Amino acid sequence: MRELGGAVMAEDPIDLIRLEGDGNSVILRITGKEERKRPTEADALVGEFLVDTPFVRGALKTWVFPEDLRQWQQALDSLDAGQDIAWREGKRAPWLFIELDEDDDRCQVTIKDSSMSMTTVTVTVPLADAWFDDAYRRLDLVWETWHMAD
Known part of the structure; x- marks a missing residue:
């Protein structure tokens, strides 16, 4: 790990959330940890939502706190x-909605940024049963790598 402008950076980013397939993807990539200066403030992970489709592509910086990881x-x-x-609905951070399609193994993933860009993007991606094991593993890896305190 190295320190860069107050944030501790890992050698390799970790994708906390990775939903992809059929040419579409929604990823929440954690790139570092920002240590807060006040003892009453929790440290935060620094990351960005990455959306990529044949039609739209974008990135949105965000911070992820220990409570966010528990809620994930x-x-x-x-x-x-x-x-x-x-x-994270109702927070001053991008919100993530996932709506399951009951007829097949797909879902609608919506990212809503109500505080900065005032933009909402919805992407359809496959969601196979095997995705869940990987998602839990990614969450565990973030906890282990960044040693987030409660």
Whole structure:
């Protein structure tokens, strides 16, 4: 790891969220950890949402806090149980919605940025059962790599 402008950077970024297929992708890539100066503030992970389709491509910087990681775990559990999810809804951060298509192994992934760009993008991607094992592994890897305190 190295330090760069107050943020601790890992040698390799980690994709906390990776939904892709059929030429479309939505990724939340964690690129470092930002240590807060005040002891009352939690450290945050630095990352960016990456959206790539044949029609639209974009990136949006974000910060991920320990509470966000715990809520992502709960969202994964709900999604795995067949429920649509909303992650970070109502926060001053990009929101992520995943709506399952009951007829096939696909989902609608929506990223909504209500605070900066005022933009919403929805992408359709496949969502196979094997994706869940990988998603839980990615979450564990982020916890282990960045040693986030509660």
